[in-house]
Amino acid sequence: SYELIQPPSVSVSPGQTATITCSGDNLGNKYVCWYQQKPGQSPVLVIYQDTNRPSGIPERFSGSNSGNTATLTISGTQAMDEADYYCQAWDSSTANYVFGTGTKVTVL
Amino acid sequence: EVQLVESGGGLVQPGGSLKLSCAASGFTFSGSAMHWVRQASGKGLEWVGRIRSKTNNHATEYAAPVKGRFTISRDDSENTAFLQMNNLKTEDTAVYYCTRLAGSSDYGMDVWGQGTTVTVSS
Numbered sequence: 001s002y003e004l005i006q007p008p009s010v011s012v013s014p015g016q017t018a019t020i021t022c023s024g025d026n027l028g029n030k031y032v033c034w035y036q037q038k039p040g041q042s043p044v045l046v047i048y049q050d051t052n053r054p055s056g057i058p059e060r061f062s063g064s065n066s067g068n069t070a071t072l073t074i075s076g077t078q079a080m081d082e083a084d085y086y087c088q089a090w091d092s093s094t095a096n097y098v099f100g101t102g103t104k105v106t107v108l
Numbered sequence: 109e110v111q112l113v114e115s116g117g118g119l120v121q122p123g124g125s126l127k128l129s130c131a132a133s134g135f136t137f138s139g140s141a142m143h144w145v146r147q148a149s150g151k152g153l154e155w156v157g158r159i160r161s162k163t164n165n166h167a168t169e170y171a172a173p174v175k176g177r178f179t180i181s182r183d184d185s186e187n188t189a190f191l192q193m194n195n196l197k198t199e200d201t202a203v204y205y206c207t208r209l210a211g212s213s214d215y216g217m218d219v220w221g222q223g224t225t226v227t228v229s230s
Contacts, residue, residue: 033216048216090213095169102152
C-alpha cells in the first residue's frame with residue numbers, strides 16, 4: 001500500500017520558518033493536501049492541490065510538491081501554529097486516500 | 109453555517125456492531141462525497157472510506173483494514189451519512205470523524221465533524 005512518511009517533530013522559533021516534509025513514491029505525480037490539528041480539535045485543511053490555501057488560511061502557509069517530496073512551509077511562525085500537521089494524497093491505483101504519519105510542530 | 113455532527117459512538121464488545129451517523133447542514137449534501145476518518149488515541153489520522161454522490165452512483169471505497177466489515181451509506185433526503193461497523197476489533201477503537209470532500213479527489217477534506225468515540229473492549 002502507498003505510504004507517506006513525515007518527520008515526527010519539527011521545532012521552530014517564533015518568527016522563523018518551519019518546513020515540514022512528506023515523502024512518498026513519485027509523490028510529485030499526485031496532488032497533496034495538508035491538515036493542521038490542534039490538541040482536542042478536529043483537523044483543518046490548510047493546503048489543497050499542492051499549493052492552494054482555502055479561504056481563511058493565513059498567507060504564511062504555503063506548499064510545494066516535486067519528485068518524491070511535498071513540503072509545507074510556515075513563514076513567520078506564530079505560537080498559534082503549534083499543532084500536528086498531516087499530509088494526504090489520493091492513491092489512484094487503489095482509489096484509497098492516504099494520510100502521512102504526522103509531524104508535531106513545536107514553537108519554542 | 110456549514111456543519112457536520114457525528115453521533116452513535118460508544119462502548120462495544122469485540123465482535124459486536126455499531127452504526128455511526130453524520131448529520132450535515134449548510135451545504136448541498138447530495139452533491140458531496142463524504143468520508144470517514146479515524147484516529148486512535150495519540151496516533152495519526154487513518155482514512156476509513158468514502159461514499160460518492162448520486163451522480164457517481166453512490167460508489168464506495170474502503171481502506172484495507174475495514175474492508176468487508178464496514179459499510180458506508182447515505183440518505184440524501186435526510187442529509188445524513190452512515191458508517192455501519194460489524195465484527196469490531198479492539199484495534200478499531202478510535203475517534204471517528206465524518207468529513208466532506210471539497211470537490212474532486214484533489215481538493216481535500218474541507219469540513220470535519222467534531223468526532224465520535226468508539227471503544228471496542230470486553
